[in-house]
Amino acid sequence: MAITVELLKRFSILRDLPEPTLLLLASQAVLRKFSRREIVVDPSEQKSALCFLFEGSLQGVDFTLDGREVGLYFVRPGDFCGEVALFDAGANPEFVIALSKSQVVILPYSALESVMYESKSLIKALSQRLAYRVRELTEQRSILSLPSIPQRIHRQLWQLTGLKADNIPSNEIEIIYPPTHQEIAIMLNTSRETVTRVFQTLLAEDIVQRNGTNSLIIKQPEKLYALSNTSEK
């Protein structure tokens, strides 16, 4: 399926690129649909591609020897993934799988390798993206170090809101397509049951509210924030 420059401009990393570069990239990109649980980025693949998420949701995951799944990060529409192996001979460090039916713009490395170091704005955007990934992984590592598991869950939920500490709305906000308890559990090194139990408490205290499968309402963001920052058990 053909990709237009307009479509590429929906992705912030590409938005500011010069028109000729965008045209070149668009001509080599394809749109692909992925069904639930399908693998989008496979680290064992030799030739890989940048994957821009147009619709749906993805998760970066790793696997331990015993087959246990490890959650690394979520990919939301407008975001992209699969960039790590673009820079050297190494492979991508993780799988990316579709959490729900998703549409992804596939841009093969081969389309980029020849131009990425020539276009200052492109390489700048790409390296900024890597810097962002490092920050994100560090942030997640810091959540993992929280001694209390309920607190980890509160923090992760807070993270999913995308809110900043200096701008907490008093009214409720919505998280669309929230991850399942299992998907949250593997991000936080905990078990699904524990996530369920913590959610029960949050529901009981009227801090969050379920709203069908693909919407979660944070009724009291300030309370959630407070919980994610209290070190008392």
Next chain:
Amino acid sequence: MAITVELLKRFSILRDLPEPTLLLLASQAVLRKFSRREIVVDPSEQKSALCFLFEGSLQGVDFTLDGREVGLYFVRPGDFCGEVALFDAGANPEFVIALSKSQVVILPYSALESVMYESKSLIKALSQRLAYRVRELTEQRSILSLPSIPQRIHRQLWQLTGLKADNIPSNEIEIIYPPTHQEIAIMLNTSRETVTRVFQTLLAEDIVQRNGTNSLIIKQPEKLYALSNTSEK
């Protein structure tokens, strides 16, 4: 203290840069000594610098709200750190502190910002470095997901050897300036006492051996590797 091009060439990321670029960088770099526990990279600093470790050892750390220290990575001589904030307006995501008396070549961002996107080999090296950081953080995340804490410690020790699974020597090898139990504990989300107890077991089974403060002998690398990969409890 003045820096020579020769000195810069000791660092693999700079080695292949053209001579004029190296001269330019050398003229703006300084050598600084850090004593134990001193802060090398401070995320709250506005203007930062790349820090090339010439001698000693550093650790990237983060702090939780309750003041608990979180270990992120170790920096060994020849390596460098402080590169994340170079790419955008954001700050470095973590502290880097000196674990022992260290000598560091300080290269201010200002020396790089004007040239980094112009020199293809430089920006390439820098972005490859970021890709490496992402891989390293992912690897560490995967260690953290191991359900058994002793196994985490075995894996971390194995990591410190720098050995690859496809090349395990049958003779003993040495880890110089090994981290303290405390420093290992904060990397693995565990307590110092637990690290001590696991080391006691390894000593008893003659798999490792202490050799003064700043040397640890892995007497049986293959056994350590086996332990780091057995999922039985």
Next chain:
DNA sequence: CATAACATGTGACTGTCATCACGTAAAATT
């Protein structure tokens, strides 16, 4: 619309390890 597949809820049980408290050993500093 029936049935399978998946997501969530809940109780009981148990092992592991964090924490506390202290002792010893080895450096570092004076």
Next chain:
DNA sequence: AATTTTACGTGATGACAGTCACATGTTATG
């Protein structure tokens, strides 16, 4: 050489959360 600081060693205790087992909702899908 004396003293302080830092690293390591070890036992006792208790809480937390992982695991198992199963029930109940809820969403796909033929």
